[in-house]
Amino acid sequence: MNARAEQGKRRTEGVRTRGRSARVVSEVLRTVLEELGRVGYAALRVEDVASRSGVNKTTIYRRWPTKAELVAAALRQWTEDPEVPDTGSLRSDLFLVAQHSVAMASSPLGQGLVQTIQAERTSPEVEALTRMLRSENRRRRVVMVERAIERGELPAGTDAMLVVEVIFATIYSRVFTHREPADDVFLQAVIDLVLEGARRGGALLQRDGGSGPTPPG
Amino acid sequence: MNARAEQGKRRTEGVRTRGRSARVVSEVLRTVLEELGRVGYAALRVEDVASRSGVNKTTIYRRWPTKAELVAAALRQWTEDPEVPDTGSLRSDLFLVAQHSVAMASSPLGQGLVQTIQAERTSPEVEALTRMLRSENRRRRVVMVERAIERGELPAGTDAMLVVEVIFATIYSRVFTHREPADDVFLQAVIDLVLEGARRGGALLQRDGGSGPTPPG
DNA sequence: TTGATTCGCAACTGGTAGTTGCCATTATTG
């Protein structure tokens, strides 16, 4: 396709990390995130990023050989804040994190990022990045549930990952797929439904048949 | 941007609906779906669709003024089969529908469609189409749950929509977002967790405070 | 059969990603 894209060539060596170069890097990546939130991935123009960040287009291409790599670099810079609440009640902890996630996901930037991830799913760079971000989020959320198991809020042997997956998949689906607001009432309803099921042993690990009916088909 | 795109002009009147014209339409739309599954929306080239369906590029543009409209037309042709099982057990019904959904979603075509929907979310045509498809799916699924409520499998006053939303959001998230396989064990786990919660009254409508702790924050 | 409709063909325009050569700056290093 393109010489640089094929060979991964960069003219810039990354030796100079202060002064003008530093300003260029941070300013460009900041602008990319801004543009992603504003117009999304497909409509993001490298020339626009250049002019908006007061830098020449050539300069951008010398540092990031393709639009995909440029966006990947911007994504790498973006990290969700890692606060994990510990209120003593799983319900409250989950609610706080859910609220925070919804706020992130509902913002223009959040919408732009998801669009980008879908559009660039062939890019191994973007793929690896999102996989990392997601696994980190999941890890932190699982911790909350495991603490609750230790406290006795949920039965021992509860599949913490499943609980987390069900709750947050539902919430993100509301915001991203359905593109409908996820208000506090909705968040509470989802959390309560799943926690009720888990409390009653509906999410126990290593379930070998016998108790319930076998899957049909 | 483009003359036709702006004014929505089509040279084709749609008067001839048999013979060559019919072949052209069906062959082109079939090829579009094929290509969507093969390479996704962004990489889909109208010229490729033309050559692969044995039709001239101009012919395509005269009938579908933009790539987005072409894809929207192909999407419109695609409809999921509307079978709703009624085995007498909600657990079994949900499992069957879930299996079917996973099969659809895991196919190359399914993956391509989702990517398209994300990429073309600015297109009101595509937006309206997917909204329709989704609401129809949801409607059919809600029916299953409501039948179960009538049978007494779930308590009266259960929010059927919530139950459906949580289960299928989680499944789709597995397949589309996480891009991990959703095997039968996973499907059963999700269904069992949610049904257990619902059975214990975790999904009742019109819950006014008093029973549980109030949302923090 | 006849005429309006649709299709094929080839040669366009336009926008945007990515490239290149040359010269001007500027950060680092001694």
Place this chain on the structure above:
DNA sequence: CAATAATGGCAACTACCAGTTGCGAATCAA
């Protein structure tokens, strides 16, 4: 502080693909 290697600005490229246009040929409907 001077030398120099790294980097940035500029302008003029190429390449690819969406979308256009005019004309003559094929073909469907009456």
